[in-house]
Amino acid sequence: MIKKLSKKLNHPLMSNNIDKDDRNVLISFLKKNPRLTASSKVLEFEKKWSKWLGTKYSIFVNSGSSANFITIRALKLYLGNNKKSEIITPPLTWNSDVVSVLENSYKPIFCDVRLSNLAMDKNEIKKKLNKKTAAVFLSHIQGFNGLDDQLIKFLKKKKIYLIEDVCESHGAKYKNKKCGTFGLASNFSFYYAHHMTTIEGGMISTNNKKFYDLCCMLRAHGLVRESKFKETRNFYKKKYKDLNEEFIFFENGFNMRSTEINAVLGINQLKKLDRNIKLRNRNFKFFINNLDEKKYFTKFELTGISNYAFPVFLNNTDIKKRDKFEKILKRNFIEFRRGNAGGGNQLRQPYLRKILKGKKINLKNTDYIHKYGYYIGNYPDLKLSKIKKICEILNSIN
Ligand SMILES: Cc1ncc(COP(=O)(O)O)c(C=O)c1O
Numbered sequence: 001m002i003k004k005l006s007k008k009l010n011h012p013l014m015s016n017n018i019d020k021d022d023r024n025v026l027i028s029f030l031k032k033n034p035r036l037t038a039s040s041k042v043l044e045f046e047k048k049w050s051k052w053l054g055t056k057y058s059i060f061v062n063s064g065s066s067a068n069f070i071t072i073r074a075l076k077l078y079l080g081n082n083k084k085s086e087i088i089t090p091p092l093t094w095n096s097d098v099v100s101v102l103e104n105s106y107k108p109i110f111c112d113v114r115l116s117n118l119a120m121d122k123n124e125i126k127k128k129l130n131k132k133t134a135a136v137f138l139s140h141i142q143g144f145n146g147l148d149d150q151l152i153k154f155l156k157k158k159k160i161y162l163i164e165d166v167c168e169s170h171g172a173k174y175k176n177k178k179c180g181t182f183g184l185a186s187n188f189s190f191y192y193a194h195h196m197t198t199i200e201g202g203m204i205s206t207n208n209k210k211f212y213d214l215c216c217m218l219r220a221h222g223l224v225r226e227s228k229f230k231e232t233r234n235f236y237k238k239k240y241k242d243l244n245e246e247f248i249f250f251e252n253g254f255n256m257r258s259t260e261i262n263a264v265l266g267i268n269q270l271k272k273l274d275r276n277i278k279l280r281n282r283n284f285k286f287f288i289n290n291l292d293e294k295k296y297f298t299k300f301e302l303t304g305i306s307n308y309a310f311p312v313f314l315n316n317t318d319i320k321k322r323d324k325f326e327k328i329l330k331r332n333f334i335e336f337r338r339g340n341a342g343g344g345n346q347l348r349q350p351y352l353r354k355i356l357k358g359k360k361i362n363l364k365n366t367d368y369i370h371k372y373g374y375y376i377g378n379y380p381d382l383k384l385s386k387i388k389k390i391c392e393i394l395n396s397i398n
Helices: 020-031 040-053 064-079 095-103 122-128 149-157 209-219 230-239 260-290 319-331 350-356 364-372 384-395
Strands: 057-061 086-089 107-110 133-139 161-165 185-189 202-206 309-313 336-338 373-377
Touching: 020 260, 040 057, 040 202, 040 260, 057 064, 057 209, 057 260, 064 095, 064 133, 064 161, 064 185, 064 202, 064 209, 086 095, 095 107, 095 133, 095 350, 122 149, 149 161, 202 209, 260 309, 260 384, 309 364, 319 336, 319 364, 364 373
Parallel strands: 086 107, 086 133, 133 161, 161 185
Antiparallel strands: 057 202, 185 202, 309 373, 336 373
């Protein structure tokens, strides 16, 4: 047994996400001595992204976290004074989802996730909805679709908005329609290791004109001149006659814009996205089929998947065995993250502990993933032969 483990495998979380072709495209763009602050390339990227996703509008920002923040701020403004104060929020997601809820003075209401798709359980969501619920902020984690008909219909009936965080799941589908097109708005991240990258970057997508308008202004300091609509600009111009129309800050916004360089990279990466999604899904299926189901949880919902990384969930919940598992991965140079999205249960993090003040919330599945759920890299140029070796190592761990 130990003999197999002595083989060292170099397996990083991500490899080569910006290739020679991307670098050449960037070099030839820069050689033209172009304007570099947000301009025509940003608009082009937004249009192409909207077309790829299937929404009317998209707003390119400097990170997925900024997309989260602007979205929740825009939601607050969109809802106006309707006194809805709670947002159903995942405990298994990146901290920026929770922070965006908190920083916009909403109370996050947490629901446990399902192991089969890592998204909040619809029955848990239903139990926690009430008159104060402004929205359900659902994260599609690691490429799994987190939606189903019952949830979508229920939210529609109750007139509760759905916001989709698709930062880890570009191209995942529900009923053949891309995740990120079902709610009021959706968020994507283009951080280096994601399905596609702009080095740092993010996108907000929506079909709602007013929501789009709010996001465009919020992305750039809250400046009214950033609105794409004449009627909005005229409204504020008439209302604040004492102000220079170039400098009307309609709300407390920040600068969360990106640049032309990032947009040029995004446009080029988008061309390769569908091909790369196919390769990652092929890798994922091969991985799951070769993993020992007695040792690892493998009953994931595969329909509509756009895999981001291989989930490795230990069936044996023994801390000593877990430590041994980590040692063997390190010894084989298999890079890993424990806790999955955002490091596991957000409620265990110091920034939330101080708010919860010891209040206990039962999040059994999230806690299991926090302690025994890992992910390792899956990238388009990963060879099946290497995946086989990785599985051999994983399957030989006792
Ligand atoms: C689910 C989720 N939401 C939001 C983010 C934040 O994206 P960024 O790192 O681009 O700020 C991430 C980051 O990986 C994420 O996984």
